[in-house]
Amino acid sequence: MSAPPASVVVVGGGTMGAGIAHLFAAVGSTVVVLEADQALADAAIGRVGASLAKAEEKGKLASAAATLARISAVTEAADLPEAELYVEAVPEDAALKAAVLRTLAGVAGAGAVLATNTSSLSVADLAAAVERPERFCGMHFFNPVPASALVELVRHPVTTDEVLDRVRGWVAAVGKEAIVVRDSPGFATSRLGVAVGLEAIRMLEEGVASADDIDAGMRLGYRWPMGPLRLTDLVGLDVRLGIAEYLATTLGTRFDPPPLLRAMVARGHLGQKSGHGFYRWD
Numbered sequence: 194m195s196a197p198p199a200s201v202v203v204v205g206g207g208t209m210g211a212g213i214a215h216l217f218a219a220v221g222s223t224v225v226v227l228e229a230d231q232a233l234a235d236a237a238i239g240r241v242g243a244s245l246a247k248a249e250e251k252g253k254l255a256s257a258a259a260t261l262a263r264i265s266a267v268t269e270a271a272d273l274p275e276a277e278l279y280v281e282a283v284p285e286d287a288a289l290k291a292a293v294l295r296t297l298a299g300v301a302g303a304g305a306v307l308a309t310n311t312s313s314l315s316v317a318d319l320a321a322a323v324e325r326p327e328r329f330c331g332m333h334f335f336n337p338v339p340a341s342a343l344v345e346l347v348r349h350p351v352t353t354d355e356v357l358d359r360v361r362g363w364v365a366a367v368g369k370e371a372i373v374v375r376d377s378p379g380f381a382t383s384r385l386g387v388a389v390g391l392e393a394i395r396m397l398e399e400g401v402a403s404a405d406d407i408d409a410g411m412r413l414g415y416r417w418p419m420g421p422l423r424l425t426d427l428v429g430l431d432v433r434l435g436i437a438e439y440l441a442t443t444l445g446t447r448f449d450p451p452p453l454l455r456a457m458v459a460r461g462h463l464g465q466k467s468g469h470g471f472y473r474w475d
Contacts, residue, residue: 195362195363195365195366196362196366197217197220197221197222197363197366197367198217198222198276198277198278198363199222199223199277200222200223200224200225200274200275200276200277200278201213201214201217201222201223201224201225201276201277201278201279201280202224202225202226202227202273202274202276202278202279202280202297203217203224203225203226203227203280203282204226204227204279204280204281204282204283204293204297205226205227205228205281205282205283205284205293206226206228206233206234206236206237206238206240206241206266207237207240207282207283207284208240208336208337209282209310209334209336209338210226210237210280210282210283210310211226211237211240211241211244212244212334212336212337212338212339213280213282213310213334213338214226214237214241214264215241215244215245215248215260215338215339216334216338216339216367217278217367218241218245218260218261218263218264219245219248219254219260219339219367220366220367220368221263222263223263224263224264224265225264225265225266225267225273225274225276226238226241226264226265226266226267227266227267227268227270227273228266228267228268229268230268231268233268234266234267234268235266237266238261238264238265238266241261241264242257242261244337244339245257245260245261248339253339270296270297270299270300271300273300275300275301275302275305276301276305277304277305277306278305278306278308278360278363279297279301279305279306279307279308280308280309280310280332281293281294281297281307281308281309281310282310282334285311285312285313285314285432285435285436287314287315287318287319290309290311290314290319290322291318291319291321291322292322294307294309294319294322294323294329295322295323297323298322298323298324298325299324303325305328306328306329306330306356306359306360307323307328307329308329308330308331308332308360309329309330309331309332310331310332310333310334311331311333312333312380312382312383312436313378313379313380313383313384313387313436313439313440314439315376315378316329316330316331316347316348316349316376317349317350317376320349320351326349326351326352327351327352327353327356328353328356329349329352329356330346330347330348330349330352330356330357330360331345331346331347331348331349331376331380332344332345332346332347332360332364333345333346333347333380333382333383335382336427336428341369342369342370343369343370343371343372343382344364344369344370344371344372345371345372345374345380345381345382346360346361346364346371346372346373346374347373347374347375347376347380348373348374348375348376349376350376357373361373378439378440378443378444379436379439379440379444383436383440384440384444386421386424387433387436387437387440387448388447388448389411389421390421390422390424390425390433391437391448391450391451391454392421393407393408393411393420393421393422393425394422394425394451394453394454395451395453397422397453397471398451398452398453404420404422404423404471404472407420407421407422408420408421408422408423422471422472423471423472425464425470425471426464426465426470426471426472426474427464427465428464429463429464429465429466430454430457430458430462430463430464430470431458431463433454434450434454434455434458437449437450437454438450457470
């Protein structure tokens, strides 16, 4: 079995970045999180600490404290150490991601792998910001990262076989399974997941069934672990709206966001993170 990377840098300590930091630290990697300011850096460490404590309570981790000791946070790219793997996990904004990747390419050693956690944006377009783009690929993790079984690896036209093999080995080392997809709008998982999610919202909008019944139909009839509307709440309605708008511009009108989705985002009903989406969240 492949060894995990000895050292990992994660840019962005939100839900996904914290989950990625948890994942690698739990298998022995030293992890440094880069955030925009000290308050966000402290929040990121707190987020990872809470996640690790929950894993320890469930018997999935021997020591949350020992694992957290392998994680630190900085606020300046100049303070980043050399690492084997650099993962960008900032919000789905192409310009922001490109700026982050440009910075990472400037500090990463020649042998390092750079990856983006984008769930839908063109990896080839982002590669234009990376010096030596052959060492760059997509590593699409799923929420919640520690519990999810899958990592979707996205290969753009110049990603090398060597880089893909290294990353596939690291995915196996953290106990996940990798699928490899060609760089295409929405890749495989987001494209399918958004298509079903948007249709579920249209069905709710048209009064076909309640949110509970639509979700129960997919859980019980198709063995989904959760229904598409509850999943949209977990992902964030604003995130799903942004992905749908991007896919509509690249793949056509079948991905046009339903009016109900736009209205809910405009009202601030973003799902679990706001306390209100298709469900109420305490």
